[in-house]
């Protein structure tokens with residue numbers, strides 16, 4: 316994991332937030348390559364969920380919502396962790412922190428950070444939502460929250476979307492957006508962060524059809540990740556045991572990946588029953604029933620949710636793609652990213668900076684960048700330039716050599732097989748398109 320974190324920084328995938336000020340805890344910035352990777356991931360998700368399906372609509376709800384939303388959802392009362400403070404070193408940790416031996420509040424219990432005895436408070440409940448104030452006055456009546464999940468923006472817009480899109484149950488609403496949680500023990504690089512992005516789809520179904528749709532989405536989501544090239548043996552389902560299951564959920568599965576720090580979830584598929592819409596109907600006083608005019612039935616739909624962390628999924632892609640290989644006695648580090656996800660699709664290299672090679676290379680580069688995110692590199696030995704692109708996960712290297720200026724062909728090197736093919740300079744765009752296709 317350390318090697319990946321260092322590569323991510325060196326090559327511009329992920330930087331620590333506000334690094335020149337010492338960094339901000341568990342908040343990360345995506346650099347030039349990272350932002351491309353994450354955009355490609357989100358675009359593929361949007362295409363699979365919204366564009367390729369007639370029964371799902373897109374939405375982009377605001378981060379700030381009416382405070383009553385979080386009362387209805389249960390977040391104000393229940394989105395809490397029991398926390399312990401050390402009066403000596405001022406550290407705060409979860410009451411279930413594995414480093415903690417003994418009972419917090421007990422005079423014999425030691426602080427796991429500073430080692431002092433009897434300095435820990437008894438556990439206190441702490442809400443994980445970020446609070447702020449709306450308007451000029453900082454008073455209780457003006458408190459609002461940064462949303463801790465994107466799902467509620469979908470539930471409160473369920474009727475708006477239903478009516479404006481003329482969808483019928485079963486149908487879904489998809490959204491990509493930021494959410495915030497004041498996590499006390501964040502960590503593992505971008506895995507658990509205080510600001511994160513979710514890719515969520517809420518699918519509204521008739522009660523009774525819920526388990527069938529649950530199974531459908533469970534299978535569909537796993538297939539989607541495998542389609543991104545993630546190794547199947549590193550993916551698995553984890554079913555929530557009765558004690559892990561949220562009180563409103565009827566069934567829940569996580570999709571887990573085998574990270575260097577263990578199996579961890581990065582998407583959840585949940586059968587949320589009619590809990591959410593029922594709560595919002597109660598708290599808003601607005602009827603949220605679905606009326607099926609054809610059979611003259613009314614009901615509150617059940618919801619099947621697929622909730623993915625965009626940052627976690629991006630981390631899965633990086634971890635899964637990272638390889639160290641021996642090539643002719645030399646070690647190379649390569650990111651074997653699926654071409655459709657790779658930040659750069661190709662790099663163009665003039666073999667040497669003379670004899671008409673840079674001119675032809677520039678022409679090819681200018682032609683390609685209208686269609687693909689490509690990179691031009693004329694610095695250092697060709698082997699070095701290949702290595703740099705291997706580390707960036709660039710699937711193709713296009714080299715203009717002595718022969719190119721004679722017969723207008725270039726070599727195209729495949730990142731994974733290392734095979735080189737001669738391709739007519741005018742056909743390179745087509746060649747890439749065929750191989751990058753989703």
Ligand SMILES: [Zn+2]
Pocket residue numbers: 401402403404405406426427428429430431434
């Ligand atoms: Zn302490």
